[in-house]
Amino acid sequence: MIPFKYFVFLWSIKMYFYLKKIIATICLILSFASFSDSSFYAEVIKIRGVATVGKKELKVGDKVGIGEIISSKGKGNFIDIKLSNGAAMRIVGGEFRVKKVSNQLSVYEILMGKVFSYFQNSADTRHLIKTNEASFAIRGTRFLAEQQENKSFLCVCE
Numbered sequence: 001m002i003p004f005k006y007f008v009f010l011w012s013i014k015m016y017f018y019l020k021k022i023i024a025t026i027c028l029i030l031s032f033a034s035f036s037d038s039s040f041y042a043e044v045i046k047i048r049g050v051a052t053v054g055k056k057e058l059k060v061g062d063k064v065g066i067g068e069i070i071s072s073k074g075k076g077n078f079i080d081i082k083l084s085n086g087a088a089m090r091i092v093g094g095e096f097r098v099k100k101v102s103n104q105l106s107v108y109e110i111l112m113g114k115v116f117s118y119f120q121n122s123a124d125t126r127h128l129i130k131t132n133e134a135s136f137a138i139r140g141t142r143f144l145a146e147q148q149e150n151k152s153f154l155c156v157c158e
Contacts, residue, residue: 041066041101042081045088049077064098069111071095087119087127094147099130110147118142129154 042064044051051058051072058079064070070091072079078092085101094113100106108115109130119127119141129136129145131152136145142157 041084041098042070042089044079045082046080047072047078049074051077051079051091066098066101069095069097072113083119085119085125087117089118090116092116110145110152112147112149114144114146116142116144 044058044060044062044064047058047060049072051070053062053064053068053070058064058070064081070079070081071094072091073093073095075093078090080088080090082088083098083101083106085103085106087106089096089108092114094115095111096113096115097109097111098106099109103125105126105128107128107130111132115129117127119125125139127138129138129143131145131147133147133150133152134154136154138154138156144153144155144157146153
């Protein structure tokens with residue numbers, strides 16, 4: 001006959017593996033949820049010239065994730081994107097990254113070039129534009145921001 005302490009020991013090992021499977025399943029479900037279509041922030045609407053994300057060339061209809069650098073370098077090149085919060089942006093001859101998009105705060109980073117933007121004016125929503133030299137907080141609906149080698153420029157149109 002097996003002593004009671006060995007029975008408890010065997011039962012605890014069985015429970016350990018059972019709980020491990022449950023935790024692994026939960027982690028797997030959560031990882032699929034985080035990579036779902038809701039994580040995209042921008043859809044490519046129009047392109048002139050060549051636009052890329054990393055080494056991948058973009059085409060109309062592509063979706064770009066948060067933190068990815070959108071590049072549209074070259075004279076006359078631009079890319080129009082529509083963000084999940086409703087904002088429309090045009091990146092002209094440079095590099096741009098969306099760091100965060102939400103109904104309360106959206107954070108954009110201009111690495112080089114110009115960005116034209118239009119979005120619905122809302123008293124609850126803040127937009128923060130970061131460049132190498134400055135950070136701009138905007139509540140207007142239209143703006144132009146530019147980052148050159150050693151200076152930044154912002155024009156709020158409305």
